[in-house]
Amino acid sequence: MSDMKLSRRSLVKLAGAGALALPALRRARAAEVLYINTWGGPWEEAAKAHLFAPFTQATGIEIRTISPVSFAKLAAQVRTGAYEFDVTTLGVAELGRASQANLVDKYDESKIPAASLWPGAVTLNGINSHAFANIITYRREKFPNGGPQTWADFWDTAKFPGPRCLQNYAGRVLAFALMADGVEPAKLFPYDLDRAFKSLDRIKKDIRVWWSQSPQSQQLIRDGEVDIIGMWNTSAQQLVDQHVPVELVFNQAVVDVATWVVARGTPRAKNAWRFIAFAVQPERLAGFAQQNNYGPMNPACFKVLPPDVVRRMPTSPENLKKAVLLDAEKLLPELDTMAKRFERWLSS
């Protein structure tokens, strides 16, 4: 009996020691690790295939992913000095706020030589990667004679009746509101806030819900909870691929850009910049963008992509002519007021 007890105890000890040693072993095998914040789902699949795996193969640096993308976490980790991720992507408005709050590692030529980038590649210390368009999408059967083609149409509830939905996101919605009120795309920035909110007042009662997650936007239009929606071209294209009867309108699209940034103060900054330099190279970025219908920001990508794919992308020279590119630098001073005022407007 006592023998058995003894052996059981030593077994437990052995297992315990093994469990303790396991992480150490893993560390020994992959000397260097980089933690990347991802959007999960199809985004991460594409990133793994075109960016992460090739990077690990080329450099030996292992990549671990953390999702979902959390802007608040970026702020929290710079405050606390505990880094859960080293690299993340930010949209234009977040990039502006991150830059105000000093959350992002500064770019200079020693990080990535300008020769390996393209003119306009760097915005507020972030490296522009890929763009997505905020577009009008409508259910075809609700508008057999053609649906809304402009934001003014979206606002016109007499001509195009039916419940609508927009994203709960001031930076993009205010651009829609101004264009609906007749502001020319070229004169959009900085936003005329009074005019924008006046325009929003006109549509408020017809917006049944304000979506906040991309799957939510897909569900709302797929189930027919709303007839018209302002959503990302990437999620809308997925609906088309699933044979949901929706029409995508690229006219007056509001294009937002995802930029790669390095969390300020992370101990793995050097490898983080190495990864970013790798991730915006034409072939890599082209493959990643194509898989999710993003528009690559590196113009060299268009040379390696087939023309019919380029035509679907929000940053193709053709589509960009009809669209508005959000201007991070011009929006910077009003980001805070804008977000606060929008929230109040929304819940009153």
Place this chain on the structure above:
Amino acid sequence: MAVELTQNAHVAPLPGGRGFGALTRPPAVLIAPAALFLTAFFVVPLALVAWTSVSEPQLGFGNFRDFFTSGYDVAVLLRTLRTAAIVTVCSLLVAYPLAYVAARSSGFLGQALLAVVALSFWTSFLVRTYAWMVILGVKGPIAALAVAFGAPPPRLLFTTFAATLAMTHMLAPFMVLTLYAAMKRIEEVTMRAAASLGARPLRAFLAVYLPQSVPGIVSGSTLVFITSLGFYVTPQLIGSPQDKMIAGRIGQEIDQLLDFGAASATSLILLATAVALFVVYNRFFGLERIWR
């Protein structure tokens, strides 16, 4: 602080040596793990939140002043309290008859009712919120019924009604279980005595049963009210855009405004509201009764 606690646990002299003292009062060693855990994962973080609320963006009570002087934040707080009150009353109306039947019927029916309540109790809030999205949606059973009768499908989702209904469904089990526990302690003989003294069933219920179930009503209502103060996902996903509750406001202050100071202040105000309710409850009923 944590170190201090463990040391105390070791050196605390036991009055009366190893005699009765050690047996009659709980030794500090037994409390130490819980105390350490709470210190590390509750007291310290809470103190940090309190510190953030008065130190960011600058030292002082600016965040609290902003909260109470902006009509907006106060309105959100009042709306949260009102929603919690409505949900509490609705839960009570749903739960009381159910708990009553379950407590008074011995055997299968009572067991089955409790099982149904428990099953719903164990299902995650998020899953139940999605279930309501399906039920109330334009392709859901209610809309299908309306269409079958020739009416246009009613717009039920994204309304205050939807959020209240779903929150009531989520919190009613708390009420049922608390009421059930209180009702099980009511002696059946008192009702028989009332009947034998000539009281009709309704009179017996109102004069004898209901007063005895009041502790259960108060405990259940306190639990439901305080729990609904912190609701976040449900109003966000199926409520109307105008239905923002205070937890949603805190989320927004952190996620979109990166205003940790204001978010901490709002959190403390929510906490203070909940604590105030507990204090009132404790004053009149005693906190230890809430779980019985």
